[in-house]
Amino acid sequence: MDTTTSPGLLLVAIREAARALPVAWPLDRFVAVNPLAGLIERPFATAVRDATSLLGGRAFPTSAMLPAASTTHDGLDGAGDDSPSPRPRALTTLERRVPPSEAASTIVEDLVASFLREAVLDSDATTSVWSRCRTPRHARAVRRALGRQAEAWWTAQSDDAVSAIQHSLDHVGVAPSAWSDELSRQFARLPGWTAWAKWCDEWSALPAGEDRVSLSDVAALLLTLDAALLPQDAPALGKEHEFATSDDDALLQRLERVEDDFITDLVSSLQPSGEGPRDVRAQVVMCIDARSEGLRRHLEETGPYDTVGFAGFFGAPVRVTPLAWQEGYDAAPVLLRPDIEVREVPRLGRAEEAAAYVRNVTARVSRDDVSHELSHVASTMFVLAEIGGWASVPELVRRSLRAPSSTADAAPLTDMDLDAALDDPRQWASIAETSLRVMGLTSGFAPLVVLCGHRSSSAANPHAASLDCGACAGHGGAANARIMAAVLNRASVRHALSHRGIDIPDGTWFLAGEHNTTTDDVTIFDVDTVPVPLHAATEELLRDLAAAGRAQSADRVARAPGFGGDMSRADLRRRGRDWAQTRPEWGLANNAGFIVGPREFTRGVDLEGRCFLHSYRPDEDSDGAILEGILTAPMVVAHWINAQYYFSTVSPDVYGAGDKTLHNPVGRVGVIAGEDGDLRLGLPEQSVRFGDTYVHTPQRLTTVVVAPRERVDHVIARTTVLRHLFDGAWVHLVVVDPSSGTWWRRLDTGNWVALSAHNNKESTS
Amino acid sequence: MNTHHLSPMSKLEIVINGDDVASIDAVLRASGAVGYTVLGSVAGLGHSGFHQGSLYFNDRDTQRMVVCVVAEDRVDGVVEALREFFRTHAGVLFVSPTFVSRPEYFQ
Numbered sequence: 001m002d003t004t005t006s007p008g009l010l011l012v013a014i015r016e017a018a019r020a021l022p023v024a025w026p027l028d029r030f031v032a033v034n035p036l037a038g039l040i041e042r043p044f045a046t047a048v049r050d051a052t053s054l055l056g057g058r059a060f061p062t063s064a065m066l067p068a069a070s071t072t073h074d075g076l077d078g079a080g081d082d083s084p085s086p087r088p089r090a091l092t093t094l095e096r097r098v099p100p101s102e103a104a105s106t107i108v109e110d111l112v113a114s115f116l117r118e119a120v121l122d123s124d125a126t127t128s129v130w131s132r133c134r135t136p137r138h139a140r141a142v143r144r145a146l147g148r149q150a151e152a153w154w155t156a157q158s159d160d161a162v163s164a165i166q167h168s169l170d171h172v173g174v175a176p177s178a179w180s181d182e183l184s185r186q187f188a189r190l191p192g193w194t195a196w197a198k199w200c201d202e203w204s205a206l207p208a209g210e211d212r213v214s215l216s217d218v219a220a221l222l223l224t225l226d227a228a229l230l231p232q233d234a235p236a237l238g239k240e241h242e243f244a245t246s247d248d249d250a251l252l253q254r255l256e257r258v259e260d261d262f263i264t265d266l267v268s269s270l271q272p273s274g275e276g277p278r279d280v281r282a283q284v285v286m287c288i289d290a291r292s293e294g295l296r297r298h299l300e301e302t303g304p305y306d307t308v309g310f311a312g313f314f315g316a317p318v319r320v321t322p323l324a325w326q327e328g329y330d331a332a333p334v335l336l337r338p339d340i341e342v343r344e345v346p347r348l349g350r351a352e353e354a355a356a357y358v359r360n361v362t363a364r365v366s367r368d369d370v371s372h373e374l375s376h377v378a379s380t381m382f383v384l385a386e387i388g389g390w391a392s393v394p395e396l397v398r399r400s401l402r403a404p405s406s407t408a409d410a411a412p413l414t415d416m417d418l419d420a421a422l423d424d425p426r427q428w429a430s431i432a433e434t435s436l437r438v439m440g441l442t443s444g445f446a447p448l449v450v451l452c453g454h455r456s457s458s459a460a461n462p463h464a465a466s467l468d469c470g471a472c473a474g475h476g477g478a479a480n481a482r483i484m485a486a487v488l489n490r491a492s493v494r495h496a497l498s499h500r501g502i503d504i505p506d507g508t509w510f511l512a513g514e515h516n517t518t519t520d521d522v523t524i525f526d527v528d529t530v531p532v533p534l535h536a537a538t539e540e541l542l543r544d545l546a547a548a549g550r551a552q553s554a555d556r557v558a559r560a561p562g563f564g565g566d567m568s569r570a571d572l573r574r575r576g577r578d579w580a581q582t583r584p585e586w587g588l589a590n591n592a593g594f595i596v597g598p599r600e601f602t603r604g605v606d607l608e609g610r611c612f613l614h615s616y617r618p619d620e621d622s623d624g625a626i627l628e629g630i631l632t633a634p635m636v637v638a639h640w641i642n643a644q645y646y647f648s649t650v651s652p653d654v655y656g657a658g659d660k661t662l663h664n665p666v667g668r669v670g671v672i673a674g675e676d677g678d679l680r681l682g683l684p685e686q687s688v689r690f691g692d693t694y695v696h697t698p699q700r701l702t703t704v705v706v707a708p709r710e711r712v713d714h715v716i717a718r719t720t721v722l723r724h725l726f727d728g729a730w731v732h733l734v735v736v737d738p739s740s741g742t743w744w745r746r747l748d749t750g751n752w753v754a755l756s757a758h759n760n761k762e763s764t765s
Numbered sequence: 766m767n768t769h770h771l772s773p774m775s776k777l778e779i780v781i782n783g784d785d786v787a788s789i790d791a792v793l794r795a796s797g798a799v800g801y802t803v804l805g806s807v808a809g810l811g812h813s814g815f816h817q818g819s820l821y822f823n824d825r826d827t828q829r830m831v832v833c834v835v836a837e838d839r840v841d842g843v844v845e846a847l848r849e850f851f852r853t854h855a856g857v858l859f860v861s862p863t864f865v866s867r868p869e870y871f872q
Contacts, residue, residue, distance in 0.1 A: 006795075006796055006842040006843075006845050006846050007795040007796070008792045008793075008795040008796030008842060008843065008845070008846025008847075009845060009846050009849050010795075011791050011792050011795045011846070012788075012792055012846050012849045012850045013849070015788045015791065015792075015850075016850075016853050019853075041855075162795070201787060201791070202784070202787045202788070203787075311822065315822070317822075333822060333823075335822065335823040335824060335825050335826070336822055336823065336824050337824055434821060438821060625821075626821075628817070628820065628821075629820060629821030629822060632817075632820045632821075632822070632823045632826060633820065633821060633822035633823040634822070636823065636826070717814065717815065718814075718815045718816075718817050719817045719820075719826075720782070720813070720814065720816050720817070720826065720855075721823075721826040723813075723814060
């Protein structure tokens, strides 16, 4: 066989092979992603079937996962036909050529997983994982697991991963035309480690060493051991077992019925409610996150408040370095590469106090006897790692099992350093203008405007970041809110904005806030800087936010299972601190809709926390540029969250993280269940169901846009990612024309059918 | 043009999706290219429709152009790998002769 082919060809095959595999972000910035994002160019139904053929599992929900009303009389409720067993993964070439006992697949996978786990925990490493696995100790491990012959093959391979892959492909009998197929099948054996490698190769710029794993490392380890097990007299490639897919279409149709029912109910509930309140005390801008919806509604019920939905990074493409951190973190959607570094610095005159705080925090991390106070909070664990280095993490995890003590140092007064962040501070005005235009807040400013991010609080929870703000790359949104509030309070920025047609009155003050979605407490920052004339309004705002939070938490407790019905705010706060608590909150479970339009269409409507809400003023966007910005970023993020919930629910063995109580974190790389095996992907089962009750309904996202239909068509036609999402039926699209009031649903063919909002039936086509 | 003190090379202009830049980087390096330039905000019409050049909050779903100059003895390997890449990925590849003043930078 040709062994002199360009190494570039094999790298193309490796990248292509990983396409159907998920990607996974580090635990400290765990963001939701559509695990099938690499197949987005294929229609949804094709992509899920293709991925299921390769990785195994299920493509579509079972009836137990769907609302009972939508699944009656569907002809699928009879015994046995509803829940075909999850499929096994595709077989590798070796597995098709020899009996299963000779392939020793599980032994190989466990061995490779253990090599990878050990490699990423070696924080001193500076070379590739494959080259670090070329030691006599690793060879002995191969001998113990697979015998002397395997050890001899292993030892004889090249120290270069790509050369080793090519040699093993040749040996097992894979022609270049089948490289990509075989490599896919290899990756399907360890989708968790492949997902980490994919993040390292395609999303991060990590140098070799430490916890970087490349796809070539994973492929070289698996393939080399497969090749080591191939007997000389192995028969030629056998035929693969065919799986029946007869019920597949019916399962897809049932899913579509559930989605149709949701759309019908949603459309009938959304009607313009006329003008908002007069003499607005405050405009509160909250993240599009579905958990904001209830708080917004309850706040509007308490008084003259207007609320706005916008991505919770508030348009600030920043990398933030909090006080005492060694390095910053990206605080923007992962679709963006933030290039503005903002440091949290002591407020003028507070340098000594801040220095003492930094000393205390640093000492807390490095001293054995006190750091357990903070380390019981897993998200804090990652913070501590930033301060103390990743080497401290195993010790922190051990300490996390000790009882916490009560005190932590009070943080000093700080500012976000805007001046040092940009060479030309006037650029802040451009950032501010884009934010205000996209959130539709360009006139009619209230005396107070609150930019309110969100975070969660949970203890000993490796997946804590999954409950934080996706628009801030799995972090709390306070820093972004503080940055943009400071930007918008600057006289120079307001002066520049007035030249661009946005006049912010002198009497308007921007405040930063943060909604804790676990407790529904809302913190407002830097209250001491509010101008005196606004003190009374600020106090009223704080009071009303607290009342709205109480109402919101009461709703959540009443609605979701597992809260005990009469749980108090104090109980919720305690829950957030309890390291034995596997469900600090339900996160974004049951998300289903993304609504883009003026608040008039949703004000007063109880959407039960199922919808992302993005504000949009169609009358201020004649060329569709703002709509394009909303659909290509916030909607993509919402789709990713929705898809992550879908696949973690429908196919938990492949795309879900399993039982949270068994999780062991592997550095920041991911979690394993128990002591061994692959990294687990996606959300734990405790995030999507309670016992046998599914709290999340796995269904595709429905986007509702209030805009002229022609504008929506135009935006889709010029934007590749939207064509994929809508034409491929990854996301359903409903549009209401604000002038005619007609509701339309776009089919995946690109044609539209009119929906009647009142009789809930499709009326024309 | 007087090219007698310039060295002939091959120029590759590669238009791809933003999220494929990392793959192209890996392929070019493995095939012997030693450098390249990435241009953002590339818009245009292809056989699957129009591709928007820049979006407010999404850098990955826009088009990029990678410009890479390689010595002529390496161009076949690079092109072979890129042809394989384009079998399954959207994008276009243009190859044209070019000249450089410092050939040692491209070896």
